[in-house]
Amino acid sequence: MHSSELNIAIIGAGVIGLAVAAEMAQKHRGVYVFERNRTFGLETSSRNSEVIHAGIYNPPGSLKAKLCVEGRELLYELCARHGISHRKLGKIIVAVDEDEFGKLERLCEQGRENGVDDLRFLSRKELRQLEPEVEGIGGLLSPSTGILDVHALMSFFHSQAKRSGAEFVFNAEVIGLEKTGTKYRLGVRDREGIQSVLARIVINCASLNSDQIAQLAGIDTSEAGYRLHYCKGEYFSLSPPQRDLVSRLVYPVPEESGLGIHITRDIEGKLRLGPNAYYIDNIDYKVDDTHKEAFYQAVKRFLPAIEREWLAPDFAGIRSKLQGPGDGFRDFVIAHEDKRGLPGLINLIGIESPGLTASPAVARYVAGMIE
Numbered sequence: 259m260h261s262s263e264l265n266i267a268i269i270g271a272g273v274i275g276l277a278v279a280a281e282m283a284q285k286h287r288g289v290y291v292f293e294r295n296r297t298f299g300l301e302t303s304s305r306n307s308e309v310i311h312a313g314i315y316n317p318p319g320s321l322k323a324k325l326c327v328e329g330r331e332l333l334y335e336l337c338a339r340h341g342i343s344h345r346k347l348g349k350i351i352v353a354v355d356e357d358e359f360g361k362l363e364r365l366c367e368q369g370r371e372n373g374v375d376d377l378r379f380l381s382r383k384e385l386r387q388l389e390p391e392v393e394g395i396g397g398l399l400s401p402s403t404g405i406l407d408v409h410a411l412m413s414f415f416h417s418q419a420k421r422s423g424a425e426f427v428f429n430a431e432v433i434g435l436e437k438t439g440t441k442y443r444l445g446v447r448d449r450e451g452i453q454s455v456l457a458r459i460v461i462n463c464a465s466l467n468s469d470q471i472a473q474l475a476g477i478d479t480s481e482a483g484y485r486l487h488y489c490k491g492e493y494f495s496l497s498p499p500q501r502d503l504v505s506r507l508v509y510p511v512p513e514e515s516g517l518g519i520h521i522t523r524d525i526e527g528k529l530r531l532g533p534n535a536y537y538i539d540n541i542d543y544k545v546d547d548t549h550k551e552a553f554y555q556a557v558k559r560f561l562p563a564i565e566r567e568w569l570a571p572d573f574a575g576i577r578s579k580l581q582g583p584g585d586g587f588r589d590f591v592i593a594h595e596d597k598r599g600l601p602g603l604i605n606l607i608g609i610e611s612p613g614l615t616a617s618p619a620v621a622r623y624v625a626g627m628i629e
């Protein structure tokens with residue numbers, strides 16, 4: 259590593275750090291990405307539903323809403339142009355009673371305000387026609403929701419960044435970050451020990467550790483509202499005798515800390531239920547088999563044909579949330595910290611769902627901050 263070349267240091271090579279690296283490397287020289295794992299994308303970015311969200315769930319005007327709608331368009335374009343596996347298979351949010359139907363109406367209004375212009379209400383009959391196994395009094399159809407192969411997307415960003423000259427330093431954990439004059443000194447732990455490197459710009463894409471990185475730079479994370487809360491989401495695989503049990507993504511009306519346990523399908527056609535949502539103190543990716551009954555009951559409400567035996571523990575992911583239990587909405591933090599006396603430091607904190615969908619738009623947004 260030649261420290262003199264180190265212009266921009268990106269911490270973390272998940273889908274966000276990769277997208278940012280790909281965008282930055284097109285315009286700047288000396289872009290370095292530091293990733294503590296042996297390669298990219300081994301954490302949150304490979305432990306999610308792989309859904310390209312339409313942009314329904316977040317309040318109008320929020321970064322989450324704006325960057326989701328923008329990112330969705332960019333993603334479909336990118337996937338089509340570069341042969342990244344994806345399917346715009348559509349999704350249905352099902353209302354099982356009148357109360358839920360009311361919530362769907364509000365959700366639909368919000369989606370339309372966010373610029374999701376193809377949402378359509380379904381009557382019970384239409385719901386039955388589209389998804390014969392799904393039971394409800396009606397639903398909301400989102401035709402532009404889809405799925406993609408996240409690993410293929412990350413490989414694409416990685417190669418694009420490398421082709422444009424970005425350097426990836428794996429097995430390199432950032433453990434120190436200090437402002438010195440007009441630059442930042444990063445302490446990087448690798449196999450040989452602790453290296454010290456200087457960078458003009460630092461972009462913190464460390465997801466589950468992004469609050470700790472901000473703290474290293476001297477920010478009081480409690481005061482800034484940057485403290486993260488971990489919220490686990492487990493998945494159970496669903497293996498019904500007939501693979502075409504549903505042909506779209508089927509969701510319940512959303513709950514407080516997640517979108518509700520839904521039926522997803524990955525790009526290979528494998529069905530899954532999940533994720534649930536509960537706060538934890540320590541990172542642990544084990545799936546608790548005793549949660550199976552709750553998954554079964556949650557989905558049975560709108561998929562009466564489901565059998566317990568079709569469910570098996572699959573994997574879990576952890577959301578990096580700015581809101582703790584019972585807290586209201588919190589938006590993505592994407593902040594240039596010049597007002598805190600840290601010019602050139604950009605923090606990305608709380609990039610939970612729809613972070614994957616938003617990733618190319620997040621990258622453009624960050625690039626705009628640097629210009």
Ligand SMILES: Cc1cc2nc3c(=O)[nH]c(=O)nc-3n(C[C@H](O)[C@H](O)[C@H](O)COP(=O)(O)OP(=O)(O)OC[C@H]3O[C@@H](n4cnc5c(N)ncnc54)[C@H](O)[C@@H]3O)c2cc1C
Pocket residue numbers: 269270271272273274275276292293294295298299300301302303304305306307308309310311430431432433463464465466467468490491492533574575576577578609610611612613614615616
């Ligand atoms: C259960 C679940 C389901 C989801 N479903 C969807 C979905 O369907 N659609 C959607 O749009 N979004 C979804 N999301 C959100 C999406 O997965 C995330 O927004 C996105 O993956 C975040 O990417 P990231 O790069 O910030 O995080 P990560 O992939 O976690 O990457 C961060 C990287 O930083 C590295 N790192 C951390 N600390 C350091 C350090 N000190 N030094 C060096 N490297 C470091 C880590 O090793 C890691 O590789 C879901 C999330 C969860 C948890």
